[in-house]
Structures are given as C-alpha cells and as structure tokens.
Amino acid sequence: MQTLFIGGRLFDGMNAPTDGVAVLVEDGVIARVAPDAEFEGFGGRIIDTSGGTLMPGLIDCHVHLCLGGESDPRAMREGMDPGYLVLAGLQRAQATLAGGITAIRDCGGMDYLEFAIRDVCNSGAQLGPTIRAAGKMICMTGGHGNAIGRVADGADEVVKAVREQIHAGSDFVKLMATGGVLTPGVNPEDAHFTLEEISAGIHEAHRFHKRTASHAQGTEGILNATRGGVDSIEHGMFMTDECVEEMVARGTYLVPTLAAGHRIQNDEALQAILPAFVRAKIDRISGKSAASLKLFYDAGGKVAMGTDAGVPFCMHGDNARELEFMVEAGVSPLDALIAGTSNAADLLALENEGSLAEGNAADLLVVDGDPSDDILMAARTENHRMVVKRGLIVNEVSLIR
Numbered sequence: 001m002q003t004l005f006i007g008g009r010l011f012d013g014m015n016a017p018t019d020g021v022a023v024l025v026e027d028g029v030i031a032r033v034a035p036d037a038e039f040e041g042f043g044g045r046i047i048d049t050s051g052g053t054l055m056p057g058l059i060d061c062h063v064h065l066c067l068g069g070e071s072d073p074r075a076m077r078e079g080m081d082p083g084y085l086v087l088a089g090l091q092r093a094q095a096t097l098a099g100g101i102t103a104i105r106d107c108g109g110m111d112y113l114e115f116a117i118r119d120v121c122n123s124g125a126q127l128g129p130t131i132r133a134a135g136k137m138i139c140m141t142g143g144h145g146n147a148i149g150r151v152a153d154g155a156d157e158v159v160k161a162v163r164e165q166i167h168a169g170s171d172f173v174k175l176m177a178t179g180g181v182l183t184p185g186v187n188p189e190d191a192h193f194t195l196e197e198i199s200a201g202i203h204e205a206h207r208f209h210k211r212t213a214s215h216a217q218g219t220e221g222i223l224n225a226t227r228g229g230v231d232s233i234e235h236g237m238f239m240t241d242e243c244v245e246e247m248v249a250r251g252t253y254l255v256p257t258l259a260a261g262h263r264i265q266n267d268e269a270l271q272a273i274l275p276a277f278v279r280a281k282i283d284r285i286s287g288k289s290a291a292s293l294k295l296f297y298d299a300g301g302k303v304a305m306g307t308d309a310g311v312p313f314c315m316h317g318d319n320a321r322e323l324e325f326m327v328e329a330g331v332s333p334l335d336a337l338i339a340g341t342s343n344a345a346d347l348l349a350l351e352n353e354g355s356l357a358e359g360n361a362a363d364l365l366v367v368d369g370d371p372s373d374d375i376l377m378a379a380r381t382e383n384h385r386m387v388v389k390r391g392l393i394v395n396e397v398s399l400i401r
C-alpha cells in the first residue's frame with residue numbers, strides 16, 4: 001500500500017525544515033521525497049500533516065532494556081525469572097516506540113536476555129524499535145557495572161571479553177572507563193580501565209567492525225577512552241577543555257544522557273528513596289552533564305541523543321524529553337533534532353534510518369507545529385500526532401501496555 005504524507009513541514013533529519021515537500025511511503029520504505037505538486041491526483045492513503053512537521057523517528061543511543069527505572073537497580077535482578085525479564089524488556093521497547101523513538105541502542109544488558117528482544121523486534125516478529133545491543137558491559141574487577149557486566153583485568157583479558165561479546169552476538173562493545181553512580185563503592189571521578197586496557201578492547205572490537213561506546217564520567221577516563229579510539233563517550237560528566245579538544249579532533253561522539261539525572265537531581269522526594277550509596281554521589285554530579293555538553297557543543301563537537309532510560313526514574317517511553325534537556329543546556333533546537341536523528345543513526349551505523357531520504361526505512365514521527373521553533377513539539381509526547389515504524393502506524397497497532 002502507498003501512503004502519502006503531505007501538507008505540513010518536513011524536517012529531513014539534517015537541514016532546517018521546509019514547506020511544500022511530500023513523502024510517499026510504500027512497503028515500509030520511503031519511496032519518494034518530492035514537491036507536493038508531483039502527487040496531484042494521488043489515489044492512495046493520504047496523511048494530512050498540515051500545521052505539523054513530518055520528521056524521522058527519534059533514535060536513543062543509550063538505554064538499558066533490562067532495567068525499568070526502579071529506585072534501586074539491584075532489585076530487578078533479584079528473584080526475577082529470565083522469561084519475565086524478557087517480556088518486561090519487550091514491553092519497555094514497545095513503550096519506547098510509542099514515545100516516538102524508532103531505534104535504540106542497548107548499552108549493557110543482563111545475561112544476553114536483551115538479544116531476544118532485539119531479535120524479535122528487528123525481524124518484525126514483534127513491533128518495536130530497531131535495536132542495537134552491546135551484550136554485557138565490560139568492566140574491571142569491582143568496577144562500575146560489575147554485578148551484571150563481564151569483569152576483565154589486563155589487556156589480554158579485556159580482548160577476550162570483547163571476543164566473548166562478539167561471539168554471543170553483540171552489535172557493538174561497551175567498555176567502562178570510569179566509576180559510576182549506580183554501583184556501590186566506586187567514584188564517577190575515578191578512571192577504571194587503564195589506557196592500555198581500554199585501547200586493547202577498542203582495537204579488538206574495531207578489528208571485527210564493531211563500534212565501541214564507553215561509559216566515561218571522570219576526566220581521566222574520558223581521555224583514556226578517547227585516546228584509545230572509542231566511537232562515543234557516554235555521559236562525559238567531568239569534561240575539560242583538553243577532553244573537548246581531543247574528542248573534536250578525533251570526531252568522537254558525545255552521548256550526554258541528561259535525562260538520567262534529570263528527575264533525581266530536581267526531586268528531593270525521589271532522592272529520599274534512592275539507595276544511600278547513590279544519594280551520596282548526587283551532589284557531586286549535579287549539573288555536570290549539562291555543563292559538559294555546553295562546553296563540547298560550543299567547540300563544534302558531534303552530539304548524539306541518548307537518555308540512559310532504565311536507570312532510576314528515567315522511564316522507557318519518556319526518551320524524547322532528552323531533546324528539551326539538550327536545548328535547556330544550550331543546544332539549538334535544530335541541532336538537538338539532528339542529534340536525535342541523523343547523528344544518532346550515524347553513530348549506530350544505521351544507514352537506512354535517521355533521515356528522510358528515498359530508500360530509507362519509513363520510520364517517521366509527525367508532530368504538531370515546528371520543533372525547530374519549539375523543541376517541545378518533538379520532546380513531549382502530547383504533541384506527537386503519529387509514530388510510524390517501517391510504514392506501520394504504531395498508534396493504530398495494539399501494543400502490550
């Protein structure tokens with residue numbers, strides 16, 4: 001069936017929105033992008049986008065499907081059946097799609113359960129976003145994420161851990177360069193893997209054409225991962241001019257994950273129910289991600305959208321709000337939209353997603369107004385009119401809710 005999206009503005013994922021251009025979708029693919037006049041007398045289904053903007057579906061480069069925003073992330077893995085966790089993760093992926101996010105990157109799962117969710121969504125057996133998954137995050141003994149990650153020490157062991165992830169079916173490799181907030185007994189400021197260890201892991205992943213992402217909050221860890229050749233720095237909280245300079249020179253992406261801290265930094269009642277070891281670190285990291293993003297963005301750095309959905313109170317389905325947090329931090333609305341579409345697709349190596357071009361997947365979002373004027377049109381789901389995944393209108397398809 002052919003469906004024509006016509007009447008409103010069009011944001012193609014890269015350039016400022018334009019008027020008078022329509023998009024024809026056929027068999028789940030964008031068949032034609034052309035001036036409205038070309039489609040006079042069109043006889044198929046017409047979606048009138050007047051007063052709104054047609055844009056690519058958003059892409060979230062940092063989620064955890066095995067986590068559901070629980071106040072204590074340790075709770076989810078205690079006493080839960082793997083089958084239940086898979087179904088809960090599928091539900092989270094579908095809630096994410098309903099929230100306007102048509103592709104996600106899972107930045108660290110549990111026992112490869114997330115691969116099952118990825119595979120049923122990517123094959124089309126279940127409706128869901130396109131999913132890229134890391135498998136187990138790789139960390140040092142006692143390091144951030146060690147409860148569910150693959151612990152490795154020394155360059156040889158890190159190389160082996162990377163090979164294990166690739167053998168298990170990982171799309172990319174996640175390496176932990178620093179401590180973090182949600183692991184007891186570690187500091188976000190401290191570097192974890194040494195330069196030698198992280199470089200070895202990144203090099204091994206790249207040998208097999210896998211991208212790499214590094215959880216890197218402290219300055220030394222950001223520098224280690226960047227110098228090791230990582231493709232993206234996740235969080236990047238304690239960014240310095242030196243970090244910015246080296247990242248920009250190498251074309252390293254920053255995935256700021258402002259949503260991760262947004263609710264807990266601004267809500268004392270929520271803070272009160274967090275585990276004490278998490279609470280103790282909040283003041284040290286408050287506002288750091290936004291300041292780092294501003295420093296990096298002002299220097300011309302490449303930004304891709306990511307939320308850390310799944311960490312405490314950062315809910316799957318609310319992902320699009322990251323756009324408004326980026327704008328609050330100083331990013332222009334148009335650049336925030338680019339970070340959430342074509343830049344994110346570039347980082348994830350999704351060649352046929354993230355922009356409205358002929359031959360690309362018909363992964364679309366129709367929003368009210370023009371989000372390059374008012375980012376809330378894309379950031380708030382109440383302003384979303386329609387989400388389309390491979391040509392299917394998601395709102396018309398029943399999802400497990």
Ligand SMILES: [Zn+2]
Pocket residue numbers: 062063064107108308
């Ligand atoms: Zn994360």
